[in-house]
Amino acid sequence: MGVRAVVGELGAGAGTLARGFGFWRTRPWLMALGLVPALIAFALLAAALLPLVLSLGPVTDALTPFAEDWIDGWRVAVRIAVGAVVMIAALVLAASLFTALTLVIGDPFYQRIWRAVEEDLGDPPSGEGSFWSTVGEGLRVLTLGVLVGVLVLLIGFIPVIGGPIAAVLGIVLPGRVLARELTGRAFDARDLDPAQRAALFRSGRSRTLGFGVATQLCFLVPLGAVLVMPAAVAGGTMLARDLRERTPTSLDPRGQGLAGQGPTGQDPTGQDPGGHA
Numbered sequence: 001m002g003v004r005a006v007v008g009e010l011g012a013g014a015g016t017l018a019r020g021f022g023f024w025r026t027r028p029w030l031m032a033l034g035l036v037p038a039l040i041a042f043a044l045l046a047a048a049l050l051p052l053v054l055s056l057g058p059v060t061d062a063l064t065p066f067a068e069d070w071i072d073g074w075r076v077a078v079r080i081a082v083g084a085v086v087m088i089a090a091l092v093l094a095a096s097l098f099t100a101l102t103l104v105i106g107d108p109f110y111q112r113i114w115r116a117v118e119e120d121l122g123d124p125p126s127g128e129g130s131f132w133s134t135v136g137e138g139l140r141v142l143t144l145g146v147l148v149g150v151l152v153l154l155i156g157f158i159p160v161i162g163g164p165i166a167a168v169l170g171i172v173l174p175g176r177v178l179a180r181e182l183t184g185r186a187f188d189a190r191d192l193d194p195a196q197r198a199a200l201f202r203s204g205r206s207r208t209l210g211f212g213v214a215t216q217l218c219f220l221v222p223l224g225a226v227l228v229m230p231a232a233v234a235g236g237t238m239l240a241r242d243l244r245e246r247t248p249t250s251l252d253p254r255g256q257g258l259a260g261q262g263p264t265g266q267d268p269t270g271q272d273p274g275g276h277a
Contacts, residue, residue, distance in 0.1 A: 005206075006206045009204070009206035009207045009210060010206050010207070010209060010210035010213075011210060012207050012210060013179075013204075013206065013207040013208060013209060013210020013211035013212070013213075013214065013239070014210045014211065014213070014214035015210075016207070016210075016211045016235045016238050016239045016242065017211055017214045017215055017218075017228075017231060017232065017235040018235075019234075019235060019238055020230075020231035020232060020233070020234035020235025020236075020238060021231040021235075023113075023116075023117060023120075023230075023231065023234040024230075024231070026120065027113075027116050030112060030113055030116055031113065031230040031231070031234070032230075033109045033112070033230075034106065034109050034110060034113055034229060034230030034233065035226060035227070035229070035230060036106070036109065037101075037102050037105040037106025037109055037110075037229075038098075038102050038106065038225065038226040038227075038229040038230070039226055040101075040105055041098050041101040041102040041105060042098065042223070042225060042226045044101065045094050045097060045098050045101075048094075049090065049094055052086075052087075052090055053087075056083050056086065056087070057083075059083070059086060060079040060080075060082045060083040060086065061079065063082050063086070064078055064079050064082055067079065081163055082156075082157075084156075084163060085152075085153060085156030085157065085162070085163060085166055086153070086156075088152055088156065088166055088167055088170045089149045089150070089152045089153035089156065089166075089170070090149070091170070091220060092145065092148055092149045092152055092170045092173075092174055093145050093146060093148075093149035095145070095174055095178075095216065095219045095220065095225065096141050096142055096144065096145020096146070096148070096149070096174060096177065097142055097145060098219070098225050099141045099145075099178060099181065099219075100139065100141040100142040100145070102225075102229055103141070103181070106229075110185070110230075110233045111185070113230060113233050113234055113237075114185045114186065114233060114234075114237050117234050117237040117238060118186070118189075118237060118241075121237075121238070121241055125186075125189040125190045126189075140177075140181065141177055141178075141181050144174075144177045145174065145177070148169070148170070148173045148174055148177070151169065151173075152166045152169055152170045152173075153166075155169065171213055171216050171217060171220075172209070172213060174212075174216050175209065175212030175213040175214075175215065175216035175217075176208070176209060176212050177212070178212045178215050178216055178219075178232070179208045179209070179211050179212030179215070179236070179239065180197075180201065180208070180212075181236075182215070182232055182233060182235070182236025182239070183197075183208075183236045183237075183239055183240040183243070185233075185236075185237070186236070186237050186240035186241065187200075187240055190244075200240075200243040200244065201243070203243065203246065204239075204242070204243045204246065207239070207242065207243070208239065208243070211235060211236070211239050215228065215232045215235070218232075
């Protein structure tokens with residue numbers, strides 16, 4: 001895939017989030033309900049982050065005792081950089097914790113949003129995602145968020161280049177996790193196993209990343225996570241549908257077609273995965 005195609009796929013992924021926002025036009029009350037669990041999770045995280053923000057100065061002083069005898073300019077610059085890295089790592093962890101909490105608290109609300117999107121797109125799956133599957137998704141998001149937060153924190157301490165690299169990784173890696181988890185409900189309902197899901201994500205790697213990065217960037221804006229979460233759930237459902245429709249049968253690791261399709265990559269009506277006769 002050429003550079004232009006990759007950029008186009010990244011843009012298409014970000015556009016999927018925009019399509020999720022478009023769902024406000026057709027189901028405004030349902031989407032408004034999706035704000036409730038996001039507000040609860042945001043309030044809990046704000047209460048946890050506020051002490052860190054207020055004590056950031058002493059924290060950076062404790063992490064940089066070696067700079068105590070430096071001249072003022074260098075000492076201040078180093079401590080500002082260290083404080084920025086600590087906040088980036090904290091925000092990465094907070095975003096992951098927010099997603100995990102919101103998915104679990106808001107499962108009944110997001111089930112309804114997911115089902116409404118599937119019905120609007122046509123041919124909805126007969127299966128339903130389970131509450132315990134949602135809990136598992138939340139735990140995966142939280143575990144990966146902790147790992148990414150630690151990685152970002154450690155890389156951030158690399159002189160000169162560490163800060164910019166940590167900032168990029170703090171957006172890209174959580175974005176990948178977000179995209180995978182927000183498509184989980186749609187894949188669960190179709191009984192896709194991990195190997196099949198991996199094949200779908202490989203086929204649309206750039207599109208998935210574009211959606212995840214756009215969502216993560218919105219989450220980093222104050223109150224952005226609250227306002228974006230319902231649209232992210234809707235967009236994740238649309239992304240899952242897009243990935244299934246554009247994935248050839250050869251990418252199914254078992255060579256049997258994806259769930260709901262025949263062994264030749266056609267669905268039972270004889271159409272190809274893209275819906276063409």
